[in-house]
Every structure is written in C-alpha cells, then in structure tokens.
Amino acid sequence: MTDQTPAPAAPAYTGPRRILSGIQASGALHLGNYLGALKRFVELQDQGAPIFVFVADMHAITVWQEPAKLVTQRREIAAAYLASGLDPRKTIIFPQSAVRAHAELAWIFNCVARLGWLDRMTQFKEKSGKHKERASVGLYTYPVLQAADILLYKATEVPVGEDQKQHLELTRDVAQKFNNDFGVPGFFPLPDPVIQGPATRVMSLRDGLAKMSKSDPSDNSRINLTDDADTIAAKIRKAKTDPAPLPETLDELNARPEAKNLVAIYAALAGLTREQVIAEFGGQGFGAFKPALADLAVSSMAPVTAEMRRLLNDPAEIDRVLADGAQRAAEVADPVIEEVKKIVGFWS
Numbered sequence: 001m002t003d004q005t006p007a008p009a010a011p012a013y014t015g016p017r018r019i020l021s022g023i024q025a026s027g028a029l030h031l032g033n034y035l036g037a038l039k040r041f042v043e044l045q046d047q048g049a050p051i052f053v054f055v056a057d058m059h060a061i062t063v064w065q066e067p068a069k070l071v072t073q074r075r076e077i078a079a080a081y082l083a084s085g086l087d088p089r090k091t092i093i094f095p096q097s098a099v100r101a102h103a104e105l106a107w108i109f110n111c112v113a114r115l116g117w118l119d120r121m122t123q124f125k126e127k128s129g130k131h132k133e134r135a136s137v138g139l140y141t142y143p144v145l146q147a148a149d150i151l152l153y154k155a156t157e158v159p160v161g162e163d164q165k166q167h168l169e170l171t172r173d174v175a176q177k178f179n180n181d182f183g184v185p186g187f188f189p190l191p192d193p194v195i196q197g198p199a200t201r202v203m204s205l206r207d208g209l210a211k212m213s214k215s216d217p218s219d220n221s222r223i224n225l226t227d228d229a230d231t232i233a234a235k236i237r238k239a240k241t242d243p244a245p246l247p248e249t250l251d252e253l254n255a256r257p258e259a260k261n262l263v264a265i266y267a268a269l270a271g272l273t274r275e276q277v278i279a280e281f282g283g284q285g286f287g288a289f290k291p292a293l294a295d296l297a298v299s300s301m302a303p304v305t306a307e308m309r310r311l312l313n314d315p316a317e318i319d320r321v322l323a324d325g326a327q328r329a330a331e332v333a334d335p336v337i338e339e340v341k342k343i344v345g346f347w348s
C-alpha cells in the first residue's frame with residue numbers, strides 16, 4: 001500500500017439488530033415521558049428485534065438520591081414500563097445496578113474516552129450549573145456509563161429524545177476508539193439513535209415554551225402517570241390557551257406555543273399528524289377542541305395510569321419482573337464483559 005492509498009474502512013459490525021434504552025430513576029413520570037419514550041418502546045417491542053429496557057439507577061446517583069427514595073423511584077419507572085404495555089416476556093426489563101458488568105465496562109470506557117470529548121457535553125454543563133467543581137465526578141462521566149449501558153448489549157439502535165443525541169455520538173466515538181485501539185474491528189457496533197416523532201417534546205400545560213417537567217412547581221403543568229381520569233380531564237380543561245380559534249395551517253400553529261402543544265399531544269395520542277388534527281379542528285375554538293382532547297387523553301391515558309397505581313400497590317410483583325429481567329440481561333452482558341476483559345488484558 002502506498003501513502004496515497006486510503007486506509008481500508010474497518011469491517012463493519014455484523015451482529016444482530018438489538019434495541020436498548022433506559023430512563024433515569026429520579027422522579028415521577030408524566031405524559032412527556034409517556035409520549036417521548038414509553039409509548040415508543042412499546043411500538044419497538046413488536047418489531048422482532050430483542051429489546052432491552054432498563055431503569056438507570058446508577059445514573060440517578062450522579063446527583064444525591066435518598067436511598068429509600070431510589071428504591072421507590074426504581075419501582076415507579078418499572079411500573080410505568082409495564083403499565084405502558086411493555087411485556088416482560090418480549091422485553092428484558094431490568095435495573096441497571098443489578099448487572100455488575102455496567103460498572104466494569106464503564107471503568108474500561110473511562111480509560112478510552114478523552115477528557116476533551118466529555119468537556120463538550122452540554123448536559124453536564126446544564127446540570128452542573130455555575131459550580132462545576134461541586135458536581136460529582138460521576139455526573140461528569142455520566143455519558144461514559146451510558147456508552148457502557150449500550151455497548152454491553154451490543155445494541156444497534158437506541159430510542160432516545162433529541163437531548164440525548166450528543167451522548168449517542170460519544171457512544172459511537174467510544175466504540176470506534178475501542179475497536180481501533182485494541183485491534184478488534186467490528187467488535188462493538190456503532191449504534192444509531194432513533195429519535196422520536198413530533199411529540200418528543202411535550203410542553204407544560206401552563207407555558208407552551210417550557211418543557212413538561214416533574215420539577216415544575218405547578219402540578220397542573222403536567223399529566224402524571226398516576227393521575228386518575230378526573231384529574232387528567234381537569235388538567236386539560238385548565239390548560240393555558242389563547243383566545244383565537246385553532247389555526248388552519250402549520251405555519252400559524254408554529255407561532256402559537258400553547259395551541260401547538262395541545263395539537264401535538266392530540267396528534268401523538270390519536271396516532272395522527274398535526275396536519276390531520278388541524279384539518280379537523282382548524283377554525284374551531286378551544287371550547288370545542290379541549291373537550292375532544294380531554295376525552296382522548298382520558299380514554300388513552302386513564303387505563304395506563306390505573307394500571308400504574310395498581311402495580312405500585314404490589315411492589316413484590318414489580319420486583320419479580322425486575323429480578324427476572326436482571327438475570328436475562330446478565331446472560332447477554334456477561335459473555336461480552338468477559339470477552340472485553342480478555343481483549344484489554346485483564347484477569348478473567
């Protein structure tokens with residue numbers, strides 16, 4: 001080969017398609033999590049590829065968590081997975097902290113990832129705020145643990161929100177550098193983010209410019225995954241709107257944050273596009289649209305929230321699912337971490 005010849009591309013990963021995602025165990029879940037993540041996982045579960053969905057309790061402790069609360073929050077996320085329709089016979093549902101190999105691989109990846117890569121991570125900058133010297137080291141290296149979560153299962157597709165794109169890029173960089181440095185081309189896949197549809201960003205019911213959030217002091221700003229039918233309907237009725245009728249074009253809709261949010265929620269719950277929703281409701285007032293949205297929200301969400309409340313009253317059932325999932329996850333993860341340890345030269 002002369003100097004002019006470009007290096008041959010490293011052989012691509014040839015393993016099977018695998019889907020993996022997780023939600024951090026640090027607080028109550030709401031409609032935004034449901035439409036942005038949970039509903040999406042359920043759709044992916046029937047595509048034929050194995051799917052791994054975990055509760056990221058190791059990521060949760062990058063900021064302080066009361067231990068007893070961590071236990072209940074882990075169950076809440078697991079209950080939400082089940083109530084949304086994830087079927088533990090098809091989907092491996094497990095707690096991250098139950099599979100030791102996450103921590104082992106994260107350490108190895110800490111030695112693969114570069115400080116410069118982590119310095120660019122915008123989520124760390126946002127979460128650490130003005131006093132980054134007081135943030136935990138774990139918060140800084142959070143994306144490296146995320147890379148370990150994904151690559152431990154050789155996942156090829158990762159359904160996540162827009163805000164996780166940068167962490168997926170870092171995961172690909174870690175995979176590529178590991179494959180190159182250790183001379184194992186194609187060992188780890190370069191996983192693709194699967195960014196969700198139009199309702200990925202569900203906004204507050206009180207402010208169309210703020211994301212729906214568990215930390216908003218107003219409970220009316222969000223629909224919690226434990227709210228009963230009456231509460232769901234009341235929150236939709238009280239949602240902030242403007243006096244004008246619903247717009248008839250997407251351009252007009254985009255200029256009206258509250259209207260846009262309610263139309264997006266309707267579209268996501270009904271499985272329609274926003275165009276289809278404004279084709280039906282454009283020109284009508286919120287007096288007509290809100291009751292329709294309240295009915296739709298109740299009929300689609302109340303069964304989920306009722307199941308969620310039922311499961312939370314039966315923690316033993318949730319823990320059985322998690323224990324079984326942990327065992328099945330470890331069966332996939334353990335051979336991978338063993339191979340990685342050999343590749344690196346560790347005692348194994």
Ligand code: TRP
Pocket residue numbers: 020021022023024056059145146149150158159160164167
């Ligand atoms: N960081 C993700 C979030 O905040 C949660 C997460 C942790 C995750 N590990 C993951 C998501 C692995 C996908 C794959 O949403």
